[in-house]
Amino acid sequence: MNASTPSRCGFVAIVGRPNVGKSTLGNALVGAKLSIVSRKAQTTRHRIHGVLTRDQDQFVFVDTPGFQTRHGGAMNRMMNRVVTQALAEVDVVVHVVEAGKWSAGDAGVVPLLPRNRPVILAVNKVDAVKDKNALFAYVSRLMEQFPYAAVVPVSALRDVQLDILIQELARHLPEGEHLFEPDTLTDRPLRFLAAELIREKIFRLVGDELPYGCTVVIEQWEENAEGARIAACVVIERDSHRPILLGAGGQHMKRIATEARQDIVRLLEKPVFLDVYIKVRKGWSDREAALRELGYE
Ligand SMILES: Nc1nc2c(ncn2[C@@H]2O[C@H](COP(=O)(O)OP(=O)(O)OP(=O)(O)O)[C@@H](O)[C@H]2O)c(=O)[nH]1
DSSP: OTTTTTEEEEEEEEEOOOSSSSSHHHHHHHHHHGGGOOOOHHHHSSEEEEEEEEETTEEEEEEESSOOOOHHHHHHHHHHHHHHHHHTTSEEEEEEEETTOOOOOHHHHHHGGOOOSSSEEEOGGGGGOHHHHHHHHHHHHTTTSSSSEEEEOOOOOTTBSHHHHHHHHHTOOOBBOSSOOOOOOOOOHHHHHHHHHHHHHHHHTTTTTTTTEEEEEEEEEOOOOEEEEEEEEESSSOOHHHHHHHHHGGGHHHHHHHHHHHHHHHHHHHOOOEEEEEEEETOOOOHHHHHHTTTOO
């Protein structure tokens, strides 16, 4: 860290139509495992995807809802509002497109891009492009669509020009203290994050209906090179909350477990067997629950 240079820290959103490589880019920039963030971080309004700290610069990558989902009609309009609001709160936006390809999906993203924030166009998958002249024409056309602050051709998959993209992003970070400590990867934050992922799925699906929320406790965590076996317990306040969480035929719990498992697989980068079950808080002191949640037995 250079003492004469002020530290910078800002929120970055990666947006774009499905399949352009947003997740690949996000993971290439922060490393999949850096999705682990401290609890303090979770209090921000954004869901943090990962944090990249480089000397005096800290980039906080956030997940933007709406770009992960594919809805139509009224749902789409509502999601678009959510997206616009979310993007108004970040410091820099990366709009990802696929080199040489432009579809209605890409065109649909442009009106959602903020006008009062720098938007950097990342032209991804350049490794798959043979004709570099065609790429130049393609980029020129895109620059007429929106006043991008910069255009960077990259390959998220092959790590081409990602350092240039990071430099461009850094130019737009506001000066300020770093919000996160550089993370240490230990078992405990992984357990904690797995619990957070499960809780997030519950919150999304039935959050409105669960009056006291719930606590997710990781009860078993066995991991080796081949995979992980995880048992998680959802602690609810009352018996009457159980059917809310289960849904008809247990479909809610199935969906929660499936979606959480997919995220945990991404986090651990290995197969995961996840068992999620429900317990009512009888015999659970708050303190005990809190301690176990943090990984203390
Ligand atoms: N050739 C090439 N393929 C890439 C590159 N980046 C991503 N891909 C591939 O493109 C596909 C989609 O990548 P994702 O990162 O899942 O795309 P996404 O935009 O997050 O997709 P959604 O989750 O559907 O919105 C995957 O098969 C990636 O391996 C790249 O730089 N070059």
